[in-house]
Amino acid sequence: MKVLIPHSEIVEICKNIGKKLTDKFSGKEPVVACVLKGACPFHSELIKHINLPITLDYVQVSSYVGTESTGEINIKKDFDGDICGKDIIIAEDIIDTGVTLSKLDIELKKRNPNSITYVCLLDKPSRRKVEFNADIVGKVIDNLFVIGFGLDYNEQFRNLKDICVYDGE
Ligand code: IMP
Ligand code: MG
Numbered sequence: 001m002k003v004l005i006p007h008s009e010i011v012e013i014c015k016n017i018g019k020k021l022t023d024k025f026s027g028k029e030p031v032v033a034c035v036l037k038g039a040c041p042f043h044s045e046l047i048k049h050i051n052l053p054i055t056l057d058y059v060q061v062s063s064y065v066g067t068e069s070t071g072e073i074n075i076k077k078d079f080d081g082d083i084c085g086k087d088i089i090i091a092e093d094i095i096d097t098g099v100t101l102s103k104l105d106i107e108l109k110k111r112n113p114n115s116i117t118y119v120c121l122l123d124k125p126s127r128r129k130v131e132f133n134a135d136i137v138g139k140v141i142d143n144l145f146v147i148g149f150g151l152d153y154n155e156q157f158r159n160l161k162d163i164c165v166y167d168g169e
Contacts, residue, residue: 001164001165003058004164006146007149007162010138010149010163012150014045014138018047018049019118021119022102026052029054030055031055031087032055032089033056033058033094034059034163035061036077037092038151039150040150042091042093042138046119056077058078058080059078062074082111083113085112086113093121094123095120095125095137097129098129099129102131122140122163123139128150146163146166147166148161148163149161150161
């Protein structure tokens with residue numbers, strides 16, 4: 001499997017994003033939410049670099065089968081906490097078609113948080129089907145299917161420490 005982004009570069013990206021969030025939310029106590037399962041390693045690394053009194057939460061949505069989005073999301077696990085009035089940071093692994101986060105965004109806005117900030121480790125803008133842009137993107141990549149550091153192909157390869165290009169075997 002060809003390494004696209006080595007672990008050391010991922011850590012640097014997380015440090016950078018952590019610093020931006022620390023500056024942006026200075027004096028606040030944001031909730032840093034992880035979109036399960038793919039964003040787990042990213043979320044875990046990122047929170048080490050946010051120098052604020054944060055709390056954590058976890059949400060799980062689903063839309064994918066194999067390498068294609070099914071176009072609909074369903075909230076499989078909701079936030080534990082009430083997000084009303086809070087500053088919410090959503091950590092996601094990758095934006096592809098944009099469907100997942102745009103639909104999640106509609107749902108979250110109904111709950112009246114004070115703010116929502118979308119932070120994505122990777123972005124594939126060439127694959128967009130709906131208009132959606134994250135507030136902070138770690139790295140823009142080409143139209144490749146990637147695995148590792150949380151990203152899966154049919155639930156496998158999430159445990160790889162680097163991000164690799166999935167080549168079918
Ligand atoms: P979207 O709704 O098309 O933006 O898809 C977002 C979700 O699709 C991500 O949270 C990933 O779980 C999954 N996904 C999109 N592209 C890839 C990829 O290249 N590798 C693994 N998962 C992907
Ligand atoms: Mg996934």
